[in-house]
Each structure stands twice: as structure tokens, then as C-alpha cells.
Amino acid sequence: MLWLGAAPMLTSLLLPWVLLRPNRLAAGEFLRLPGAQAALGALLVMAAALSGRFLPRAAPLLASLSLLTGLWWLGAQTTTALTGQATFARASASSGLWLWLLGGGILVYGAGLAARGMGRLQVLLAWLWLPGLVLLALIGHFADWSVIAEYRVQRSRFGQELGQHLKLILSALGLAAVIGAPLAVWASRNARVSGVVLGLAGGVQTVPSLALLGMLIAPLSWLANHLPALRSLGVSGIGTAPALSAMTLYALLPVLRNGVVALRGVSPGALDAARGMGMTDNQRFWRVQLPLALPVWLSGFRQAAVMLVGVASVAQLIGAGGLGYFIFSGLQSGAADLILLGAVPAALLAIGLDALLRGLEALLGSKLGKV
Amino acid sequence: MIELRHLEKRYDDPVTGQPFYAVRDLSLSFPDGEITALLGPSGCGKTTTLRMINRLIEPTGGQILIGEHDAQSLRPEELRRQVGYVIQQIGLFPHLSVAQNVATVPELLGWPKSKVQARVRELLALVGLEPDLFAGKRPSELSGGQQQRVGVARALAADPPVLLMDEPFGALDPLARDKLQEAFRDIQQNLKKTIVMVTHDIDEALKLGDKVALMGAGALEQFGTPDDLVRRPVSEFVRQFLGEDALLRQLAGVPAGRLARPGDAHGLPQISQDLNARSALSVMLRERVDTLAVTDESGQVSGVLSWSDLERA
Structure with a gap:
């Protein structure tokens, strides 16, 4: 080695x-x-x-x-x-x-x-x-170093795009959690639901990110044109709305899949004991099943986060900004240093998020015991 | 007293619609303060019967009386909080400490914190786990035997009059199982709970059961004391299930000291009073004698054990 x-x-x-x-x-x-x-x-x-x-x-x-x-x-x-x-x-x-x-x-x-x-x-x-x-x-x-020289020129822009990049990732993760968590719980209890939900999420995942971003432009601009309320919220065919929608859809699969696997993987002995002790279904879920599933479930969020760093880099192509701005500007002008100014932080961001969430998983795992 | 009246659990095959009876027309009463072993081969419906008592499985017919109450008259959760439950794979909550595990039912019942804490310490001591040492540990830090001790303590936490046990010692190695069975018998001697224990282990049923209910194919084959089953089997099924060495199995559960009586031990081969009667018999055969000297803990001869004592065992 x-x-x-x-x-x-x-x-x-x-x-x-x-x-x-x-x-x-x-x-x-x-x-x-x-x-x-x-x-x-x-x-x-x-x-x-x-x-x-x-x-x-x-x-x-x-x-x-x-x-x-x-x-x-x-x-x-x-x-x-x-x-x-x-x-x-x-x-x-x-x-x-x-x-x-x-x-x-x-x-x-x-x-x-x-x-x-x-x-x-x-x-x-x-x-x-x-x-x-x-x-x-x-x-x-x-x-x-030329990349730092480039950064000095772009300083204010860099902070803004890095912030946008993070904002996109965190919002998509948050949305995926809000939508995915109840769905995962439902799917973990019902084989038919889990088949449909995981199938759909898997289908979305096979669509290339750029294609998905493109495909969302038409329906979202239609929505924005026909529903003024949405438009006033900032929804439009390009920009943050389609990027966020696509990223949320992408993040759903790992969140759902790990959720279902984690919830179903909880030891049947512990669940049977919980029922036999006289816990209601709700008590059993919140006190036993969820805590025991959490470490495995969290690794789904980690996978989603790492993947979203990449998808967010492409979001610039539909005007959503992010570190992709530097990558694509650099590509257009042939300035390798500018590309690196976007690519290196994006890579570090992915590694950092991965490490952070892995740490959290380990912490939860040791706190909650092995499943 | 727990009484089962014409209890039935029927499953209909989802494809053919053919009914299958896991338990059929089972009437049985479990005496107060005694251990009843529900014994039988795999698939005989003994676990189904046990799980119907605390309604983890709903019966399709018949009635279950616990004390004065019909089990169906209570909410299942309420019923279960009043009935201790120990399961096969131990089923401790791995994310909770030993103390938190034991405190499960008292907390569900809303006991005040100080009372729960005191109770947890009392129970850990009862099952032979030093509270200061074990209360804060995780189940994964314990041996199999210690885990099952916690399982028993947890089931006893709210002092339920009734304890249901599903193969409680099944997952343990023989040595740990023997030790825990002994400890459990001592505990029961003081607590006098009404215990229903499912087991497929004949030795365990004969050793721990005050009564044994032998089931076969969803129905009761024989109910009686271990002695009844061993010496007076009512059917060929009972005889075959217990096997031709049933008497030896029963002897294996009895310490030699309990059968010994005063007598002249001069010149006889010696055995310890803790040795079980089956091993004592083996010693008799090996030494070609029909009487043995039995010694107490200090090695002093305390009595004699002869062939005829074994016959009366």
C-alpha cells in the first residue's frame, strides 16, 4: 500500500x-x-x-x-x-x-x-x-499559485457561488428528507408501495443529470406561466427551481432505499419484544424502530449529499449558479485555473460532507448500538 | 390462573382457501404460582398458543381468561403491560442501556422516575447482575447468559403476576443454560409467578416445569406433572416424544443430594450432592455398586443414595 x-x-x-x-x-x-x-x-x-x-x-x-x-x-x-x-x-x-x-x-x-x-x-x-x-x-x-490568483480576481463571486452551491445541496437534501422520510416509512411497511416508490426513484436516477435538468424546464415554465402565485415565489423554467427539483428527485432514491432497508433491517426480536412489552405501534416506531434504523438511514443521506455536490456543479447550465459557474466559464474561455477554482472546492466539498456525515453515522452508531 | 377454553387459531391458505389449524380446540388451565412447560415438536402450535395469551396473535375461536378477565376485554397494549414476556432471541433493545431496557414497562406505565430506578436496581440484583456494574452497559457488552438475565429482569419489571417465556434459554450454550435454569428456579421459588414457558427441550421441561403440557399438531396430548408424563404416558405419541430414556432425562434434573437419606456410608464410592441423579446412576454402573456415599460442600459424607432411591425419584 x-x-x-x-x-x-x-x-x-x-x-x-x-x-x-x-x-x-x-x-x-x-x-x-x-x-x-x-x-x-x-x-x-x-x-x-x-x-x-x-x-x-x-x-x-x-x-x-x-x-x-x-x-x-x-x-x-x-x-x-x-x-x-x-x-x-x-x-x-x-x-x-x-x-x-x-x-x-x-x-x-x-x-x-x-x-x-x-x-x-x-x-x-x-x-x-x-x-x-x-x-x-x-x-x-x-x-x-495561479488558482489563488484567479480567486483574488473572483473573490466576491466565489463566496456567492459557493454559498449558492451549498444552498442548493442543503435545500435538496431537506426536501428529499421531508418527502422521502414518510414515503420510506410507508414503503417499509408495504411491499407493493415499496416496489412502486423504489422503482420510480430508481427510474429517475437512470436519467442523466443534464437531461433531467433540461426536461424540467418545460413543465416548470408552463407552471410559472399559468400560476402567478408560483411565479411570484420565484419559480421559473430556468434557474433555481428546476435545479432544485431535479436535485431533490435525485436525492430521493438513496434516502428512500436506505430508509426502507434500514427500517426493515431492524432486528425482529427487538420489535417483537417491544410489542410484547405493550408498546403501541407509535411507541414502537419512535422508541425502537426509528432509533435502530437511523445510522443506516443516515448513510443514505450521505450518499445523496455526495452525489448532489456533483449534480449542483451542472446546475449552472440552466442558470442556477453554484461552483459550476467557474468550471463552465473556465471551459469557455480556456482558462484552466478558473476551472480548478470551481472543481477543487467542489471536490473538497464532497469529501468534507462525506467525512462529516460518516462521523455523524459513527457517533449515532455508537450511541444507538449496532443494529 | 390462566385458563384457555376451546382456543383455536385457524389460518386459511390464501390460494386454495383450505383451512389449517395451528391450534385446535385447546382447553387448559395454568395453575397459579407454578411453571407450566408447553412442550412439543416444532410446529405443534405451542408458540402460537403462548402468543395468543398476550394477544400478539389473535385467536380465531375460543376464550382466554387471565384471572377474572377475558383477555379480549382489555386493549392489547394494556394486557401486555400486565403480562411479563421473555422471548427466544432475547430481544433486548440494543440502543438502550441495561437499566433502560429493564425500565421499559414501568416507564410505559408512567411510574415516577425514582420508583423506576429503585425497581431496576432491585431486579438486576435479583437476577444476579451487580447493579452498579451492569446498569449502564449496553446489551452488546454482555454475554448471552447475562443478556437473558436482563431479559428476565425486564419481564419482571412491573411485577406482573403472569410471565410468558418463549424458549427463554434456547439461544444459550449448554453450560450457560444450566446455570441460568438453576438461577431461574431459585428466583421462581421466591416469586411464585404463574409462568407459561414454551420449550422444545424435553430436559428443560422436565427440570423446570411443575406441570408439563405436551402438545402435538395443534392439540393437547397430555397435561400433568413431569412424573405423570414420564411414568404414565397417556398415548403412544407421548411415549415416543419423550423417548425410552425419559426417566433418565428426569433424573438428570434432580441433584443427588435431594434423594440422599441417612445411612451407613462406610467404604462406599463418594459423589458430590450437586451431581445430578443420572450421573449418580452412571457412577453406580461404573463402580458396580448399588449404593453411593453423598458428600456436602465441605466434602463431609451427608448421606447415602441407593438404587431404590433412584427408583422412587
Whole structure:
């Protein structure tokens, strides 16, 4: 596992790390890591990979340091490249850096897995890179990286679109919960209902997101034209309304499916005991069935949330905004940095939401006991 | 007293409409303060009968009287809160602590908190679980035997006069089962609950049952003391179900100490008073003697046990 990460990292040292261009769209020249630093990096990675075999307790720390070194170089090398250049010049990360980060990710993940058996300190060390990254970002270490340069230009817009992205996801999740939860409860008790409901939700899921967004434009603009009340609420064929509708429909499947599975999976012994103790149907549902189903059900919300980060990125195409704005503007103008300004936060958002909800699941699981 | 009168549970086959009787014309009364074992092969309707008593299954005919009341005259939930229930797969709530599990019925009945807490501690102590040690634990942290002790404590929580048990010791390994059966017998000796216990384990029925009701194919085959069934089976079915070694099974449930009487133990092979009578018989056969010396906890000879004592067991 450790070598699986170390191999691309070592390879990356042979590749260019920084692309220096006179402005954001022009062609440029590739810069490599200085030999001394590359040698240092090679040593660090080798040490991390070998420690897995000879000194496992050091592996988490070394893996974290390896990943952090790459991030440090990202800032340092872009700054070096821009020294003495004109204002419009841009220094962006090139293949070497991305490969290093990919390998570093694998290295840290592998070390983290191995650290589980070694104690809390080792697990924390495997995550050391994260506070390191935050610290580097806060002290402005990446200021000269082209994506950050792009961010400086777009700052106010970025906050707005990130907010819109989050708003779309959370609203869709909320709607899916409000619609999906009672449906899931109903479906869990009735085989015919669950067949219909899960079939429909599964059908929606097979429609590609872009197609679904497009298909909702016509009915929603019809509704907005014929029902002034809806129009005054802001419903129209393009924009937030169709995006939110499509995202809610998408989120329904995981919410429903996990809900039905979770509710049906509750141990029949516990349910029979609840009935035998003299609980009413309502008491049995709220006191026994729901708490026991909750951890599994929550993982449906997690799957939905992660999926919605992706769907929300496409919502820009029908004018709903979100981080997709940067991705598609970047695509149109051929500005790779602008694409990254949308893509990287979207990816981080998905990973962050996943981690957050996984944590919540684990917490609920330990609080509520295993089902 | 629980009395079943012409109890019937019929299921109609959804396709052919053919009726199937899980329980048919069952009349039986369970004596107060005693354990009645509902014994029988799989599918004989013993669990169905038990579950009809607290209306987890609604009968299609007949009547159930609990004390003076017709079971049908109460709301099912009310009825169930007055009848303790211990189920086969233990059925503890995994998301609640041991104390919360035991407190289930008192809380449903709206007891004040302090009373519930005191009761929980009292019950845990009763079933042999140190309250300070176990109250806060999760069921998953307990062994199978400890879990079933909690199950029994939970069923006794609101001090119901009647306890229904569906194969309560079935999921345990033999060692834990024996221990728990002993503990349960001691508890019952003080509590004198009216207990209906479903089991397919003949040894368990003969050991724990004051009375045994043997069922076959939805109907009662024989009702009586374990001795009645073993020595005076009313039908070929009863004889076959209990098997030719029924007497040995019964002996297995009796400690040798209980059968011992004073006598001259000089030079006899010794056995402990806790050894069961079947094992004592095995020792007699092995040692080629017809009398054994029985020793108490301290190893002192307390009496003798002879072949004729076993015959009278």
C-alpha cells in the first residue's frame, strides 16, 4: 500500500512541477524542481515507504510530511517562478505536482489504515497534513499559485457561488428528507408501495443529470406561466427551481432505499419484544424502530449529499449558479485555473460532507448500538 | 390462573382457501404460582398458543381468561403491560442501556422516575447482575447468559403476576443454560409467578416445569406433572416424544443430594450432592455398586443414595 503511493511520488520528481505563463491564457514554459529539493523529496518518500516495513510507528508521520512537502513546494515553487515576472504572469501547478499529491494521498491513506492498530497518536499523525494544509493556506503560502490568483480576481463571486452551491445541496437534501422520510416509512411497511416508490426513484436516477435538468424546464415554465402565485415565489423554467427539483428527485432514491432497508433491517426480536412489552405501534416506531434504523438511514443521506455536490456543479447550465459557474466559464474561455477554482472546492466539498456525515453515522452508531 | 377454553387459531391458505389449524380446540388451565412447560415438536402450535395469551396473535375461536378477565376485554397494549414476556432471541433493545431496557414497562406505565430506578436496581440484583456494574452497559457488552438475565429482569419489571417465556434459554450454550435454569428456579421459588414457558427441550421441561403440557399438531396430548408424563404416558405419541430414556432425562434434573437419606456410608464410592441423579446412576454402573456415599460442600459424607432411591425419584 505504501509503495503504491510512493511510486507515483518518485516518478513525479522527473516531471515538470510548475507552468509559468506570461498571462492566464498564453502558452508558457515548464519548470522542474531544483535537483537538491528533488533529491530531498526522494529521500523522504523512500523513508516513508520503507518505514512501513522497518519502523511502522514512523510511517504515519513520514507520510504526512511527504504530502505536506508537496503542498509546501506548490507555494514555494510558484513564488520562485513569479519572482521578477510581470504582474500578469501566472504560475500554475503542473503534472509533477498533481502526481505527487495523488501519490501522497495514497501514502497517507495507507499509513492511516495501518495506524488504526497502533493507537490514537499514530492515527492523528496520519492526519497531520490537514492542519498543515490549513496553516499554509492561512499564512498565504499559496498566494502566487495561479488558482489563488484567479480567486483574488473572483473573490466576491466565489463566496456567492459557493454559498449558492451549498444552498442548493442543503435545500435538496431537506426536501428529499421531508418527502422521502414518510414515503420510506410507508414503503417499509408495504411491499407493493415499496416496489412502486423504489422503482420510480430508481427510474429517475437512470436519467442523466443534464437531461433531467433540461426536461424540467418545460413543465416548470408552463407552471410559472399559468400560476402567478408560483411565479411570484420565484419559480421559473430556468434557474433555481428546476435545479432544485431535479436535485431533490435525485436525492430521493438513496434516502428512500436506505430508509426502507434500514427500517426493515431492524432486528425482529427487538420489535417483537417491544410489542410484547405493550408498546403501541407509535411507541414502537419512535422508541425502537426509528432509533435502530437511523445510522443506516443516515448513510443514505450521505450518499445523496455526495452525489448532489456533483449534480449542483451542472446546475449552472440552466442558470442556477453554484461552483459550476467557474468550471463552465473556465471551459469557455480556456482558462484552466478558473476551472480548478470551481472543481477543487467542489471536490473538497464532497469529501468534507462525506467525512462529516460518516462521523455523524459513527457517533449515532455508537450511541444507538449496532443494529 | 390462566385458563384457555376451546382456543383455536385457524389460518386459511390464501390460494386454495383450505383451512389449517395451528391450534385446535385447546382447553387448559395454568395453575397459579407454578411453571407450566408447553412442550412439543416444532410446529405443534405451542408458540402460537403462548402468543395468543398476550394477544400478539389473535385467536380465531375460543376464550382466554387471565384471572377474572377475558383477555379480549382489555386493549392489547394494556394486557401486555400486565403480562411479563421473555422471548427466544432475547430481544433486548440494543440502543438502550441495561437499566433502560429493564425500565421499559414501568416507564410505559408512567411510574415516577425514582420508583423506576429503585425497581431496576432491585431486579438486576435479583437476577444476579451487580447493579452498579451492569446498569449502564449496553446489551452488546454482555454475554448471552447475562443478556437473558436482563431479559428476565425486564419481564419482571412491573411485577406482573403472569410471565410468558418463549424458549427463554434456547439461544444459550449448554453450560450457560444450566446455570441460568438453576438461577431461574431459585428466583421462581421466591416469586411464585404463574409462568407459561414454551420449550422444545424435553430436559428443560422436565427440570423446570411443575406441570408439563405436551402438545402435538395443534392439540393437547397430555397435561400433568413431569412424573405423570414420564411414568404414565397417556398415548403412544407421548411415549415416543419423550423417548425410552425419559426417566433418565428426569433424573438428570434432580441433584443427588435431594434423594440422599441417612445411612451407613462406610467404604462406599463418594459423589458430590450437586451431581445430578443420572450421573449418580452412571457412577453406580461404573463402580458396580448399588449404593453411593453423598458428600456436602465441605466434602463431609451427608448421606447415602441407593438404587431404590433412584427408583422412587
